[in-house]
Amino acid sequence: MLNLHNAVFLRSAVKEADFPDDDLPQIVFAGKSNVGKSSVINKLLGRRNFARVSAQPGKTIHINYFLIDEQLYLVDLPGYGYARVSKAEQQRWGMLMEEYFARGLLTLGVQIVDIRHKPTRDDVTMAEWFRASEKPWIIVANKLDKIKKSQLADRLAEIRQTLLLPEEVPVIPFSAEKGMGRDEVLAVILEHIGKDAHT
Numbered sequence: 001m002l003n004l005h006n007a008v009f010l011r012s013a014v015k016e017a018d019f020p021d022d023d024l025p026q027i028v029f030a031g032k033s034n035v036g037k038s039s040v041i042n043k044l045l046g047r048r049n050f051a052r053v054s055a056q057p058g059k060t061i062h063i064n065y066f067l068i069d070e071q072l073y074l075v076d077l078p079g080y081g082y083a084r085v086s087k088a089e090q091q092r093w094g095m096l097m098e099e100y101f102a103r104g105l106l107t108l109g110v111q112i113v114d115i116r117h118k119p120t121r122d123d124v125t126m127a128e129w130f131r132a133s134e135k136p137w138i139i140v141a142n143k144l145d146k147i148k149k150s151q152l153a154d155r156l157a158e159i160r161q162t163l164l165l166p167e168e169v170p171v172i173p174f175s176a177e178k179g180m181g182r183d184e185v186l187a188v189i190l191e192h193i194g195k196d197a198h199t
C-alpha cells in the first residue's frame with residue numbers, strides 16, 4: 001500500500017553526487033515551463049501547493065526530489081523551453097539531463113505536454129532522452145479542459161506523430177485543473193512499482 005499524501009520534499013540536486021541511488025523506484029516528471037508540471041504533480045498527490053507552481057525563469061537549473069511514503073522518489077526534472085533562456089542555461093540543462101540519464105536510475109518517465117499545441121522542438125528533444133533511456137515512459141497531455149471533445153483525436157494523433165512515439169508509449173489526456181486522467185496515470189505508475197495506492 002502506498003499513501004500518496006505522505007510526500008516530502010527531499011532535496012534539490014544540482015550535480016550527480018546529489019542524486020539518491022538506493023533501490024527505490026524513481027518516477028521522473030518532465031515538461032516545458034508552464035505546461036502545468038507542478039499542477040499535474042499536485043493533482044496526482046492530492047496536494048495543493050506542494051510542487052512549486054510557476055517557477056520564475058532564470059532560476060538555477062536543478063532536479064527536485066520528493067520522497068513518497070518512503071517507498072518511491074518523484075523526480076521533478078527542470079522545466080525547459082523558456083523563451084529567453086541563455087545559451088549557458090541551455091547547456092547546463094543538457095549537462096544535468098546527461099548526468100541523470102547516464103546513471104540509469106529512472107523507473108518510469110512521465111513527459112507532460114500541452115494537449116492544445118503541437119509539441120515543440122524542446123518537447124521532441126525531451127522525448128528523445130526518454131526513448132534513449134529504454135525505460136518505460138508515458139505522455140500526459142495536460143489542459144484537456146481547454147479543448148473541445150471533437151478536437152481530441154486529432155490532438156492526440158499530432159502529439160504521437162510529432163514526438164515519434166513508439167506504439168507502447170501511451171498518451172493520456174489529463175486535466176490538472178479538473179482531475180481527468182488522474183486515475184489512469186496513477187494506475188500506470190503503480191503498475192510500474194508493483195503497489196496499490198491509498199489515494
Ligand code: GDP
Binds near residue numbers: 143177
Ligand atoms: P509548470 O511551470 O509546468 O510547473 O506549470 P504550473 O503548474 O505552474 O501551471 C502553469 C499554468 O497553467 C498555471 O496558471 C496553472 O493554473 C495552469 N494549468 C495547469 N494545468 C492546467 C490544466 O489542466 N487546465 C488549465 N485550464 N490550466 C492549467
